Amino acid sequence: MSTVGNNTNIFWHECPVGRPERQKLLNQKGCVVWITGLSGSGKSTLACSVSRDLHSRGKLSYVLDGDNLRHGLNKDLGFKVEDRTENIRRVGEVAKLFADAGLICIASLISPYRKDRDACRALLPDLSFIEVYMNMPLELCEERDAKGLYKLARAGKIKGFTGIDDPYEPPLNCEIELSQQDGVCPPPGAMAGKVVTYLEEKGFLEDK
Ligand SMILES: Nc1ncnc2c1ncn2[C@@H]1O[C@H](COP(=O)(O)OS(=O)(=O)O)[C@@H](OP(=O)(O)O)[C@H]1O
Ligand SMILES: Nc1ncnc2c1ncn2[C@@H]1O[C@H](COP(=O)(O)OP(=O)(O)O)[C@@H](O)[C@H]1O
Numbered sequence: 001m002s003t004v005g006n007n008t009n010i011f012w013h014e015c016p017v018g019r020p021e022r023q024k025l026l027n028q029k030g031c032v033v034w035i036t037g038l039s040g041s042g043k044s045t046l047a048c049s050v051s052r053d054l055h056s057r058g059k060l061s062y063v064l065d066g067d068n069l070r071h072g073l074n075k076d077l078g079f080k081v082e083d084r085t086e087n088i089r090r091v092g093e094v095a096k097l098f099a100d101a102g103l104i105c106i107a108s109l110i111s112p113y114r115k116d117r118d119a120c121r122a123l124l125p126d127l128s129f130i131e132v133y134m135n136m137p138l139e140l141c142e143e144r145d146a147k148g149l150y151k152l153a154r155a156g157k158i159k160g161f162t163g164i165d166d167p168y169e170p171p172l173n174c175e176i177e178l179s180q181q182d183g184v185c186p187p188p189g190a191m192a193g194k195v196v197t198y199l200e201e202k203g204f205l206e207d208k
Helices: 019-026 043-056 081-100 114-123 138-144 149-154 188-201
Strands: 002-004 007-010 031-036 061-065 104-108 129-135 176-179
Touching (some): 031 043, 031 081, 043 061, 043 188, 061 081, 081 114, 114 129, 176 188
Parallel strands (some): 061 104, 129 176
Antiparallel strands (some): 002 007
């Protein structure tokens, strides 16, 4: 019996089919690939490219995309500091469950605050949280402006937009950093290849 958060008198129920059994079934190791970066830096594109690449290798993954989750699970949250923190906390907990299910969970959120990302990392055991930093310059993201949001933010029509009038804190010790090469952004497939190679080298694509 224990007290957790606001709950007292709650009990943890162990199930005989656990993570090791699920990982054996899938022949892979559950983990979280956490993609962080500015809006327009290419997070969703990379997440989908990694997922497609893994799928073609017979590996099971699932993408948790910030924008998509705000249509459901997180639709009660906005972009104030507390809301972003709660957004990241919830996604971190969901990602942990997916990893426990044995999946390669790809979370793609701006997740601008270092302490929130670090709290998600702390939820995952033994190096199974892989932080990927899309280190793309604000100028590039703003030039892309795929959704027209930077224009609105510059015009003062969106307040607290990351990179404009709300901070983005880059990772200090991420596992993978993706950036421009000679001033050019590599194609999504090439960047996805780096992530998948990392997963392969670290043994996540087999259960041995
Ligand atoms: N104020 C403000 N700041 C940043 N982004 C904004 C804002 N308002 C709306 N949007 C849109 O919301 C998407 C980011 O959602 P996230 O859940 O990833 O954000 S966060 O991690 O909670 O900061 C983000 O999507 P991406 O472009 O995919 O990053 C934007 O389209
Ligand atoms: N590697 C890339 N090279 C060129 N354009 C890209 C690349 N990755 C993404 N894009 C383009 O940039 C825009 C933003 O990408 P998106 O994946 O939606 O970013 P985010 O999820 O970080 O907001 C889209 O128009 C997308 O097609």
